[in-house]
Every structure is written in structure tokens, then in C-alpha cells.
Amino acid sequence: MAEQEFGGKIVIVTGAASGLGRATARAFAAAGAMLVLADRDASGLDATRAELEAAGNTVTAVPTDISDAGACLALGPAAIAAFGRIDVVCNVAGAFRFDHASQITPDVWDMIHSVNVRGPFFIIQGAMPHLLESAGTVVNVASASAFLGHAYLTHYASSKAALVNMTKSLAMEYMQSPVRINAIAPGGINTAMTATPSIPDGIDFQLLARYSPLRGSSEPEDLTDLILMLAGPRGKSIHGACINADRGITAG
Numbered sequence: 262m263a264e265q266e267f268g269g270k271i272v273i274v275t276g277a278a279s280g281l282g283r284a285t286a287r288a289f290a291a292a293g294a295m296l297v298l299a300d301r302d303a304s305g306l307d308a309t310r311a312e313l314e315a316a317g318n319t320v321t322a323v324p325t326d327i328s329d330a331g332a333c334l335a336l337g338p339a340a341i342a343a344f345g346r347i348d349v350v351c352n353v354a355g356a357f358r359f360d361h362a363s364q365i366t367p368d369v370w371d372m373i374h375s376v377n378v379r380g381p382f383f384i385i386q387g388a389m390p391h392l393l394e395s396a397g398t399v400v401n402v403a404s405a406s407a408f409l410g411h412a413y414l415t416h417y418a419s420s421k422a423a424l425v426n427m428t429k430s431l432a433m434e435y436m437q438s439p440v441r442i443n444a445i446a447p448g449g450i451n452t453a454m455t456a457t458p459s460i461p462d463g464i465d466f467q468l469l470a471r472y473s474p475l476r477g478s479s480e481p482e483d484l485t486d487l488i489l490m491l492a493g494p495r496g497k498s499i500h501g502a503c504i505n506a507d508r509g510i511t512a513g
């Protein structure tokens with residue numbers, strides 16, 4: 262049998278209870294990885310764990326609220342306790358909501374940024390000693406919103422832009438190490454996040470039309486090979502990049 266791309270590798274995936282995180286966990290499992298799955302949705306997380314275990318994969322689930330920096334710092338040590346090494350960290354979990362800029366409260370602003378950029382930073386910080394040992398990789402999931410002003414998503418777009426620069430800044434700081442750190446920036450994905458978004462009253466739909474994907478939305482499975490490519494040896498020339506995978510939304 263051919264050697265599997267991630268055979269014997271330990272991969273942390275956040276957001277693993279749903280959508281792109283669950284699809285990413287499935288793809289790494291199919292490629293031979295052992296998984297540490299994190300999400301705050303304990304039942305969704307358990308469903309992903311049970312599905313992968315039933316298929317013969319080795320998985321541990323760590324219910325984690327990524328808005329809690331201490332819980333994020335603890336994720337790397339939890340992976341070490343379970344498996345003794347970390348090869349890949351995939352920060353997929355994200356928090357998303359539409360709000361009029363005039364109605365964003367400090368708590369909502371902080372929640373969005375804590376899940377989308379502060380949490381991923383501390384997950385990486387907690388895992389970094391082990392990534393340095395394993396010559397590991399990081400893949401962060403940003404968004405096309407990082408590159409476009411986005412009405413009613415001031416907090417979300419700001420947090421994803423910060424995540425892109427956090428990715429690049431860490432890539433610079435760890436330039437002389439073997440660790441590779443990258444991001445992807447999807448456009449629309451058919452997941453729970455966008456299936457039934459809560460739209461506040463009084464928004465101007467003309468301002469949202471700019472972001473309608475003319476080439477449609479992606480399925481989560483459309484994006485997982487890009488994540489695996491960045492996480493593994495096929496991505497060896499890519500460091501400090503954020504790769505747009507948005508079906509053209511940011512083309513012009």
C-alpha cells in the first residue's frame with residue numbers, strides 16, 4: 262500500500278464540529294493523520310469524533326471555547342498528552358454575524374476578534390514548541406472579507422484581516438525555523454455559517470450585492486485539498502502566504 266501523506270502525523274483541527282472544520286478533519290483522517298479535534302459545540306464535535314473513529318481513525322476530541330485564551334493555550338498541551346507530538350495546527354473555527362456598524366457593542370467586537378484572531382494566535386503559541394520539534398505547519402482559515410471593505414461585517418472583516426497579518430508576521434518571526442505558517446481566504450462556502458445568517462433590519466442590500474459570488478459558493482470539500490497541500494510536503498515552497506480560494510470575489 263502507498264504511504265499515506267499524513268500517516269503518523271498529529272493534526273489539530275478547530276471548528277471540527279461543523280462545516281469546513283469537519284470536512285478538514287475528514288480529509289486529514291483519510292490521508293492517515295491522527296486528529297485532535299476542537300470546538301465549543303460538544304455534540305457536533307462528538308459526532309465528528311464518532312464518525313472518524315467508526316472509520317478506523319485515531320481521534321481525540323477536546324471541547325474548547327476559542328474565545329477563552331487559556332483554553333487555547335491548553336490545546337497544544339492536550340495534544341501532547343494524547344499523542345506526544347504535534348505536526349499540524351489548522352485554525353478553522355470562526356465567528357460570524359452581520360451588524361450595523363452603529364450597533365456593534367464592545368462585547369460583540371471582542372467576541373468576534375477573540376474567536377477569529379486572538380484564539381488562533383494562542384493556539385499557535387501553545388503548540389509552537391512542538392511544531393519546532395516536528396518541523397510542523399500551521400494553516401489558518403481567513404476569508405475574502407480580509408481583503409475587501411465589507412458593509413455590515415466591520416468586526417468580522419477586521420478580524421480576518423488581522424488573522425492574515427498575524428499569519429504573515431509569525432511567518433517572518435519563524436523564518437529561520439523549519440515551521441511553515443500559511444492561511445487560506447475562502448469566499449462563500451455552503452455551511453451552517455451562511456445557511457441562515459441573521460440579517461439585521463434596515464440593511465441596504467445593494468451594499469451586499471458586491472459580495473455575491475458570481476461563480477457560486479464552494480462546498481467545504483472543495484477547499485480541503487488546498488489546506489492539506491499547505492499543511493504537508495506539497496506546500497514546502499509556501500510560507501507566509503494567504504491563498505485566495507474565493508471563486509473570483511477578490512479578482513476585481
Ligand SMILES: NC(=O)c1ccc[n+]([C@@H]2O[C@H](COP(=O)([O-])OP(=O)(O)OC[C@H]3O[C@@H](n4cnc5c(N)ncnc54)[C@H](O)[C@@H]3O)[C@@H](O)[C@H]2O)c1
Nearest residue numbers: 276279280281301326327354355404448449450452453454
Ligand atoms: N461559510 C463561509 O461562507 C465562509 C467564507 C469565508 C470564510 N469562512 C471561514 O471558514 C471557517 C469555517 O466556517 P464554516 O463556514 O465551516 O462555518 P460553520 O458555522 O459550519 O463552522 C464554524 C465552527 O466554528 C465553531 N466555533 C464558533 N465559535 C467558536 C468558539 N468560540 N469556540 C470554538 N469553536 C467555535 C462553531 O461551533 C462551528 O463548529 C471560519 O473561520 C469562517 O470564518 C467561511
